[in-house]
Amino acid sequence: MGRADHDKKTDPKTTCKCGSSCLGPMTFHPRAVGDMICLSEGGRRAERIEDTFKGGVVFTSRPVRTYEKIRLLVEKHVPHWQGALRVGFTNVNPSARSLPLPPFSMPNLTQTSGHWAMPVHESYCQETSVLEFWVTYSGNICVKFQNSGKQRLVANVDVRKPLWAMIDVYGQTCSVLLLGSKTKGFLFKKTSCPGPEPPIRRPSTFSLENTTLSESSDDRTSCLNMEIPADGYCVVCMVRQNDITLPCGHRCLCNHCTPRVLAQFGTCPLCRLVISPPPVMWT
Structure with a gap:
């Protein structure tokens, strides 16, 4: 199956009527969330309570494409924990998951089949930091930081099956906001449904x-x-x-x-x- 055919197969069925250049809404799955997570802003914000560093795993509500760059704003962090945000992908449909979710994406989920993730350094997860992450056709996970280059993990993600983005609001990171996603087509760029302007925290x-x-x-x-x-x-x-x-x-x-x-x-x-x-x- 070619790359274009795979992307068509993983496109979610949504009621979006934005046109052919729209990838669909970009929100967190409303049910498959960690025990310490509260969703708000129409499912675009995931906030973990501050008196624990775990229980912050969330997933996107729809499958994502290869090279679909997911933009994420770090809204809040606390210095009294170690470690920070983890990002990755999974072949497991969030709707099919049993609850409660494991407390960690790494190693709880990454040790099981169909899960891949990488940690983001604390220095890139300060408040107001914006980052993008995506998976390549070869199965590598890439993270691009605002004005700071990018990192790549050779993860061997299985891109032959539908993929959902996986985010662990872990450690010092307490709140993140999905800003949307984008990908380049052959003729034009595609983006997720436009959401409201992010609130100024x-x-x-x-x-x-x-x-x-x-x-x-x-x-x-x-x-x-x-x-x-x-x-x-x-x-x-x-x-x-x-x-x-x-x-x-x-x-x-x-x-x-x-x-x-x-x-x-x-x-x-x-x-x-x-x-x-x-x-x-x-x-």
């Missing part, structure tokens, strides 16, 4: 130079499940203007309530993003 620390906190204040913070008032007032006191923008992007607290909310809850009142207060003493 700001660092979880910031400065509050003009905030004050009085320990004797009678102000009380209430439940964090709130909505932004239409009149632009603080969601806590409902009196002062919401003039503080948190790292998550929500402008929902006033200058007076922000230090108390961070000290008492440590999260955004709206989206629950964990926010580390700056290393200063509140007075």
Whole structure:
């Protein structure tokens, strides 16, 4: 069977109507996910809880082609673990997998038939890093780093059968976002269905130079499940203007309530993003 015939055979059947230049959606499989993974952003984000380094295996929801370059954004990492992201491919359909998944792609899955993976060095998995990975016709796994060349693993991937991409959100890597995929055809380039722009995930620390906190204040913070008032007032006191923008992007607290909310809850009142207060003493 020729290469073109193989690619046609592995094309997923989707309801995509983008045209002949579309490869179909690029999302994570909704069911075959590690025990510590939470999917969001329409199945494009895979986030592992931070208090463990394992249980982060995920797969693409559709088969991928040879030389289909999968783009991945590293959104979040923590320094207290060793090792980082692992990427690879499998011939095993994610829909046919039994749960729970093994805690590691390497060696748990790579020691079994139909699985191939390679580790990505920690230095290439810092927050906001973007990488591409793909499998060649000869079965090698390639990873290209943003402005840093590429690496290749002679993996002998079986490209005669359908392949799903396999990603292990491991170690220091806590959250990744699928940015899509692309491949070159004979006449034009093909890409996956366009997704929404990736959200800007700001660092979880910031400065509050003009905030004050009085320990004797009678102000009380209430439940964090709130909505932004239409009149632009603080969601806590409902009196002062919401003039503080948190790292998550929500402008929902006033200058007076922000230090108390961070000290008492440590999260955004709206989206629950964990926010580390700056290393200063509140007075």
